Amino acid sequence: xxxxxxxxxxxxxxxxxxxxxxxxxxxxxxxxxxxxxxxxxxxxxxxxxxxxxxxxxxxxxxxxxxxxxxxxxxxxxxxxxxxxxxxxxxxxxxxxxxxxxxxxxxxxxxxxxxxxxxxxxxxxxxxxxxxxxxxxxxxxxxxxxxxxxxxxxxxxxxxxxxxxxxxxxxxxxxxxxxxxxxxxxxxxxxxxxxxxxxxxxxxxxxxxxxxxxxxxxxxxxxxxxxxxxxxxxxxxxxxxxxxxxxxxxxxxxxxxxxxxxxxxxxxxxxxx
Amino acid sequence: xxxxxxxxxxxxxxxxxxxxxxxxxxxxxxxxxxxxxxxxxxxxxxxxxxxxxxxxxxxxxxxxxxxxxxxxxx
Numbered sequence: 001x002x003x004x005x006x007x008x009x010x011x012x013x014x015x016x017x018x019x020x021x022x023x024x025x026x027x028x029x030x031x032x033x034x035x036x037x038x039x040x041x042x043x044x045x046x047x048x049x050x051x052x053x054x055x056x057x058x059x060x061x062x063x064x065x066x067x068x069x070x071x072x073x074x075x076x077x078x079x080x081x082x083x084x085x086x087x088x089x090x091x092x093x094x095x096x097x098x099x100x101x102x103x104x105x106x107x108x109x110x111x112x113x114x115x116x117x118x119x120x121x122x123x124x125x126x127x128x129x130x131x132x133x134x135x136x137x138x139x140x141x142x143x144x145x146x147x148x149x150x151x152x153x154x155x156x157x158x159x160x161x162x163x164x165x166x167x168x169x170x171x172x173x174x175x176x177x178x179x180x181x182x183x184x185x186x187x188x189x190x191x192x193x194x195x196x197x198x199x200x201x202x203x204x205x206x207x208x209x210x211x212x213x214x215x216x217x218x219x220x221x222x223x224x225x226x227x228x229x230x231x232x233x234x235x236x237x238x239x240x241x242x243x244x245x246x247x248x249x250x251x252x253x254x255x256x257x258x259x260x261x262x263x264x265x266x267x268x269x270x271x272x
Numbered sequence: 273x274x275x276x277x278x279x280x281x282x283x284x285x286x287x288x289x290x291x292x293x294x295x296x297x298x299x300x301x302x303x304x305x306x307x308x309x310x311x312x313x314x315x316x317x318x319x320x321x322x323x324x325x326x327x328x329x330x331x332x333x334x335x336x337x338x339x340x341x342x343x344x345x346x
Binding site for chain 2: 078079166168171188189190192193211213215217219221222223268270
């Protein structure tokens with residue numbers, strides 16, 4: 001009987017392994033789709049679903065993404081888009097953290113929300129969506145609010161953490177915990193037409209500086225709300241940053257914040 | 273003295289985007305914030321010539337003062 005390796009090599013078209021062969025291999029060898037995907041990449045082959053990645057992400061880097069663990073804090077406006085894009089990118093392990101269920105006022109912008117899912121836990125919907133779009137991803141839903149009390153446990157083992165929360169105290173907790181745990185943090189925040197993104201490595205204090213004047217309450221988002229497009233823009237910037245952190249490519253948004261203004265169509269690079 | 277004041281995001285509403293303002297010597301950042309009626313609890317980054325400053329920082333002729341609101345939604 002053929003081994004998994006020889007089965008995959010025989011199934012490859014060039015160096016691409018079609019999804020149908022990945023599924024067949026999982027069935028024939030009684031393995032998870034994730035295990036088969038890991039083996040494909042280990043053999044220097046590429047799951048065919050990633051073929052449009054390959055001119056910017058090498059097979060070695062795709063393997064790195066597969067072996068990576070991203071923790072996304074918040075599954076709302078930013079988080080929905082972040083999770084979607086990380087899963088399609090091929091990040092192998094994704095933890096989705098959020099305490100809430102979907103409510104009607106989420107429907108104008110939160111990618112994971114829909115009328116039939118009102119009342120459902122955001123993390124459960126996130127897990128279901130990720131499994132639907134990329135079943136080779138291992139997804140861990142955590143139904144909890146991130147804070148100083150549970151944060152260390154939640155980010156343990158992460159290669160990158162994405163900040164998609166909706167309040168400043170949780171962002172401070174994230175910055176402190178990721179800094180102490182030695183994990184890069186990709187920060188994003190939005191309000192109305194506006195948003196900003198920054199990447200913080202252990203030892204950096206960009207986020208603490210961004211909110212150094214914060215006393216309590218919310219930012220301008222409390223009066224502006226958020227439309228459908230701002231979360232997608234800011235989240236896409238965040239995923240580009242997370243991708244670069246994981247594959248060690250390009251220049252990160254470090255010691256600076258990119259201020260996004262979709263009303264006047266301005267992007268301002270603010271040093272920190 | 274002349275100072276270029278740049279406002280960002282919501283701080284532009286009913287105010288301006290960028291304006292060269294005339295101030296007396298000794299004017300501090302906090303005086304400008306008060307004069308423009310910028311809500312203290314919504315203040316984010318404040319920079320003079322691309323360097324972060326505190327509210328008690330004195331302005332100088334030719335300075336460029338940038339004021340951002342606090343954005344925290346997700």
